[in-house]
Amino acid sequence: MYYNAPLLYEQAYSITINNAEAPLYYFFDYDERSYNINMEFQHFHQFYEVHILLDGKASHIIEGDYYALQPYDIVFLRPALLHKTEYPVGAPRKRLIINFAIPADTPCLGGMLRQALAPFDAEVPIYRLGDAERASAFGYLNDIFTLGKQPRTPLTELAIHSKFVEFLCAVAQACPRNTYVPQEFDDSITHKIYSITSYIHSNYAQELSLDYISKKFFISPYYLSHQFKSVTGFTLINYIQMTRVRNAQQLLLYTDMKIADITAHCGFTSFSQFNRVFNKFCHTSPSLFRLNGSAGITPANNYIQLPAESREA
Incomplete structure (x- = not known):
């Protein structure tokens, strides 16, 4: 079943290129998560991670800081960053998780790739884009969703990589207009x-x-x-x-x-x-x-x- 636009979705659908130890690695995971599988404590990865909530509400804790999420917020997590997602009691929440690794020291491209990865180093690495910018960025992810349905060849994998780099560039270019603001708690003790x-x-x-x-x-x-x-x-x-x-x-x-x-x-x-x-x-x-x-x-x-x-x- 496909989730209504702006981001294509099919439960338990995934796309994998290489493994987590490879210099170039992708794992696109379309699925649901609920309260009863929340992690107890923050964890880390050696790869980058992008988390996009697709419905309902959730929260992210990054290095002890609390961030409330609404649908289509994009969370950028660099390697070795302590983090965890918390889903509230109730119906499972649809989300897209993207784990990836890109060699940023590629000759001639290293500087450009580091610019595309710059959003991961922001003090608050969460992005809430305007409708037009979100549609542009998510268009590349929808292209990846469709490419993943095609027979796997080196060319389709290269196309997926190319589309994902375009997604990173779209978010990086939109960073100055990010509207995400961390939530103010209702009670001072929290x-x-x-x-x-x-x-x-x-x-x-x-x-x-x-x-x-x-x-x-x-x-x-x-x-x-x-x-x-x-x-x-x-x-x-x-x-x-x-x-x-x-x-x-x-x-x-x-x-x-x-x-x-x-x-x-x-x-x-x-x-x-x-x-x-x-x-x-x-x-x-x-x-x-x-x-x-x-x-x-x-x-x-x-x-x-x-x-x-x-x-x-």
């Missing part, structure tokens, strides 16, 4: 809690504690502890630890930094503490997590699993 989560993501390497944060944000420790769990679903200490573990995972997978250096860089006071907290959420040690990744195996516990006793705390 606003303050998301200010705290954003602060944690920017300062996870520092010494953080309930007492320190309560003083910095002028809120009592008891009230902060209660409201933080109510808004985010996590205790403050678990949130700090998970943010540190997520950043440690990135360094373990994508750098040659020594584990002892990662320990200090991510705010852990000792290797024993790092090892204990990492095992708590990932059910493996940092060294085994890196070993699996360097062997070309996606670590089974790349997604943090919050222990049941921590969820109930």
Whole structure:
């Protein structure tokens, strides 16, 4: 079944070119998502991601910042950015997810490709386009939808790549006229809690504690502890630890930094503490997590699993 314009849609339809480890990679995923499969905590990829909500409402949390979404908002997520989508209780929401990788160091084209990818580096990488600009940008995605129905050949794959680059260029050219504005919360405490989560993501390497944060944000420790769990679903200490573990995972997978250096860089006071907290959420040690990744195996516990006793705390 096709979804009404401006963006073609067919549930459970997908288009794949190469795999996530290839220098050039595409995965267009047309499907539905609902509240009961929301991720517990923010995750990251080594590739770029574009998220387009097609109906209803949803929200995105990017590095601890909260962003409300309406249909046809375009979320641009660069590699290694911590993020998650939250879908509300109710009917599933249609959405298009595009995962991709493009070698931006291509001779002669590198500078131009970096310009096309510039929207991913915006402070707020969410785009709400006017009708004409949205129709132009989505026209290229609709062409890709149609090309994906054709017999797969090198030429159709090249055409898909070409159309997607045109889509990126259309959004990049429309950036100065982006009308997306982050939502103002109705209650001040929710606003303050998301200010705290954003602060944690920017300062996870520092010494953080309930007492320190309560003083910095002028809120009592008891009230902060209660409201933080109510808004985010996590205790403050678990949130700090998970943010540190997520950043440690990135360094373990994508750098040659020594584990002892990662320990200090991510705010852990000792290797024993790092090892204990990492095992708590990932059910493996940092060294085994890196070993699996360097062997070309996606670590089974790349997604943090919050222990049941921590969820109930």
